Amino acid sequence: MTILDGKKFSNDILEELKEKVAKHKEETGKIPGLAVIIVGENPASQIYVRSKVRACEKVGIKSEKITFPADTTEEELLNKIKELNNDPSMNGILVQLPLPKHMDEKKVCNTIATEKDVDGFKPESLGKLLIGEEDGYIPCTPQGIMYLLDQTNVDLYGKTAVIIGRSNIVGKPVAGLLINRGATTTVCNSRTKNLDEKLRDADIIVAALGSANFVKGNMVKEGAIIIDVGINRVDKKLYGDVDFEEVSKKASYITPVPGGVGPMTIAMLLKNTLKSFEKEGDN
Numbered sequence: 001m002t003i004l005d006g007k008k009f010s011n012d013i014l015e016e017l018k019e020k021v022a023k024h025k026e027e028t029g030k031i032p033g034l035a036v037i038i039v040g041e042n043p044a045s046q047i048y049v050r051s052k053v054r055a056c057e058k059v060g061i062k063s064e065k066i067t068f069p070a071d072t073t074e075e076e077l078l079n080k081i082k083e084l085n086n087d088p089s090m091n092g093i094l095v096q097l098p099l100p101k102h103m104d105e106k107k108v109c110n111t112i113a114t115e116k117d118v119d120g121f122k123p124e125s126l127g128k129l130l131i132g133e134e135d136g137y138i139p140c141t142p143q144g145i146m147y148l149l150d151q152t153n154v155d156l157y158g159k160t161a162v163i164i165g166r167s168n169i170v171g172k173p174v175a176g177l178l179i180n181r182g183a184t185t186t187v188c189n190s191r192t193k194n195l196d197e198k199l200r201d202a203d204i205i206v207a208a209l210g211s212a213n214f215v216k217g218n219m220v221k222e223g224a225i226i227i228d229v230g231i232n233r234v235d236k237k238l239y240g241d242v243d244f245e246e247v248s249k250k251a252s253y254i255t256p257v258p259g260g261v262g263p264m265t266i267a268m269l270l271k272n273t274l275k276s277f278e279k280e281g282d283n
């Protein structure tokens, strides 16, 4: 069994990005910029945003954290996004989700200019992915998952992949990416009938349902590749969606929580931001 060490891969990618950013700065005097918007006090979001800003600092990307109180109107938020759309020093705009209930997340994300949609959440970005054009912005967690799968050197063509979770952020885009690679892909959720049976047939399992230790050892095939996207806080401790203790005994490759998919998400966000900056230079 091999642990897919997301922390290490992420650090390697950040190092690479740092060198590229430094080179751009030397050649043009310009650096990429990322605006990170957070609305309200969601504690998990605060932690994620802090990690994103810290990673920007590490790599030399300019980051601007914009904090709005929970009772901000949708219009105020949309106005800020429109302002950032026209700010040439900002190559990427990220609105941390979830947003307070009085806001329409789809409308908010869709207000971000497509060329600055470094989260890859817009229909334009996801639509391209689905038709196999992967040169747009691929959502960060799914992109990080594919990076981890690539590290196994396993050819995904013809493999059976089962995803648990059908979110727009993870389940659906990762399904598209696996389908593009020729994996026979099934998207399940916590209420899928005979889920255990489906999981036991899977060469690759992506667990992204948000339920601590949901996937048990008796649900997986010997030699399966296990990607755990879950970050569940129970009594101040972090748990994935996979029971690592049990499942790691059967898996060929498995991601830990923390230190697996999480750091990859951040690395891919910065990669997308640099991509936006470099595209702008082409224009």
Ligand code: GUN
Binding pocket: 094, 095, 096, 097, 098, 119, 140, 141, 169, 265
């Ligand atoms: N909330 C949970 N994951 C994400 C993410 O990847 N991007 C944003 N913007 N919000 C999130």
